[in-house]
Amino acid sequence: MLKNYLKIALRNLTRNKAFSVINIAGLSLGLTCCMLIVLYTKDEISFDRFQKNKDQLYRIQATLSDENETRTIGSTNAIHGPAFKEEIPEIEEVVRTQSSSFVSKKGSDFLNENILFADPNFFTVFSLPMISGDPETVLSDVQSIVISENVAKKYFKTTDAVGKILNLKIDKEFEPFIVSGVAKNCPQNSSVQFESVISFKFQESRGWTDKEWLGFYMNTFVLLNPKSNPATVIPKMNQVFKTKSAEEISKIKHFKQRISFGLQPFLSIHLDKESGDLRNGLDHGSSPIYSYVLSGIAIFILLIACINFVNLTVARSLKRSREIGIRKVVGSQRKQLIFQFLGESFLLSLIAFSFAILLTQFVLPTFNDLANKQLAISYLLDLKLVSGYFGLFLLTGLIAGFYPALVLSGFSPIHTLYNRSKLTQKNYLTRGLVIFQFTLSVCLVIGTLVIYSQFEYLTNKDLGYNDRNLMSFSVGRGENRKEILEAVKHELYGTPGINTVAAFNGNYNGTGAKIDKGEIGFGYIGVDDEFLNVLEIPVLKGRNFSKSYGSDPVQSVIVNESFVKEAGWKDPIGKSINFEWKNRTCKVIGVIRDYHFASLKEQIKPLLLTQDPNYGLGTVYVKINETDIPETIKKVEKIFRKYVPLAPFEYKFEDAANLKRYETEAKWKEMITLAAILSIFVSCIGLFGLATFNAETRVKEIGIRKVLGASVASITALLSLDFVKLILVAIVFALPISYYAVKSWLQNFPYRIDMSWWYFALSALLAIAIAILTVGFQSIKTAMMDPVKSLKSE
Structure with missing residues (x-):
């Protein structure tokens, strides 16, 4: 009987080639989309689940509130974690991580190497497999360094690198670090990502101590006792902070910010879009909305393909009506006909499923590029996933074949043999399904x-400024950075192909100050006299900074339109801004047009420009002529290497950087x-x-x-x-x-x-x-x- 059903199914597929191709093509595309999205979703939900301490591991979060906003960040200061561990018995371990960039030496070449500073227990708290080295002791020495497979191969062309020397530039000199361990490359489904790790003990050995309670710039993870409840730990953390920070806060006049701490489960970091930027050893953040939208799209396309199958099968019912009538006359039962038609549906689904697997393998590289993933078909070799795909196959076969099987098996033999079936002419379900799929x-x-x-x-x-052909690079850090910066700028001014040159401190920091109506928060950057000219930002009121006014660096600031609006000023020129934490008061000398110094996904915020001599400038802006950009870049690099010989020349163009956002x-x-x-x-x-x-x-x-x-x-x-x-x-x-x-x-x-x-x-x-x-x-x-x-x- 089964052999007969299979033979009839194959005959129907080959006899109706056009309809078979349409059904197989549609189902294959729908199944391919589903397979890709299942791979994507599996990767998303598998993040960090390989960590042995995943259920007891948390990241400390800080919630900062004032009159204007409340925001939660995943950053702390260096003192928070150790102090909490000392006072709270439920906390078993504390791990702090902070990223930094150092110049490394490879032969005669200089490279930038991303270094993660971490506590010595980093490799025992986190499950990050080692190729060589003892996880408990690899970070015990201040001059030791743990490197990944990639770094080992880059510098030593082998993973057998324990005991070898990696030179890093510390201040002005290169210092040797001994490779104490080689770790496997971080898994792609890991939130913790690093290339090289150095112990925090190194910084402490150089006199670095940070005992301020009001700073937030590193990640702090805590490992709780398995029997402890995070809900009881959080109030204790806040009590410790309240007690320990009281003296520091009392020294700040008009301190109105409210600070509280919380614990974020480590497993929730990857898909928590509210957790702030992932940095200092954390990366690959995502949002659950991606999985929802992609899953919805895949289901839509598979549903449309199943609708096609139902419509075409029902529409062709008249072609098979006589076959069904004869079968019923000679004794076929309805359940036998249902089984036959479902069998044909499953056979077609099996063929479509086979093509879908091949198609998935073919389009996976393109999908990885779109989704920023590194998925492989080997992900399919998982018992749960294989079971899921088998379930998808059964579901597709049932959805596509169940209704047609019921309809065809229900034909009256008298009507079908006399050719009186008019189902295809009045089938409202078929029309409804066509409407549904085109609606989607x-x-x-x-x-x-x-x-x-x-x-x-x-x-x-x-954007409010001209980012076209605007190149930027950093001259680095150090005591003589100011002299280097001025020398680089001086030579750049006389270089053909360069229109203008300016400098600023390199990033936009947030701070606050007191004005006549109270406290105000704003962005804060240091710039030189040419900054506004190079970026082509117009001064709407007042004037720009000028060397003609010797008091500008100490007494003058420029603000943007949003600052004026936030302050409620009608005539901002001459208004005072009191930096109590610096014990300094400045006057507003100019107002610039609002420009998008952040992404367009963020509202323009108040901004203040200063020439504070204590605010070191280190990033150079170069406006390049369009005539021969590659040649001009070579000239800039030559000047850079002349004054900064022990660092790699790395630059970016602002228009490309803005597009990357x-x-x-x-x-x-x-x-x-x-x-x-x-x-x-x-x-x-x-x-x-x-x-x-x-x-x-x-x-x-x-x-x-x-x-x-x-x-x-x-x-x-x-x-x-x-x-x-x-x-x-x-x-x-x-x-x-x-x-x-x-x-x-x-x-x-x-x-x-x-x-x-x-x-x-x-x-x-x-x-x-x-x-x-x-x-x-x-x-x-x-x-x-x-x-x-x-x-x-x-």
């Missing part, structure tokens, strides 16, 4: 247009576009199949119409009209759904495009045009048939 497709098209437009807006919006949006643009194309393609091949079958069942009707004088155009319109009506209904459903979805997504951006009617109109016209082209091809072909041939035989 139109929603994805609208989403694609909006995401694309928002990305173009973010990458092309006027929107990598996530760029990836989503590509993913949603691909999803929209796939969904429309799968929907259209299903629509093509229905149109083909519809034309087959109306061949004689079309022949009679042509004999009576109907034109090809009128017959084509007749055959296409029913399907166009379904698409119009789908558009009506899609417009409000997509409007709500894209509007909600755009709310995440303080600077965003306006919702325009043309996004929806263009998507609707595109859907109609694609549907007409899909159906029209088959309709024209049928309309042009010779009526003599179509009427000649039964």
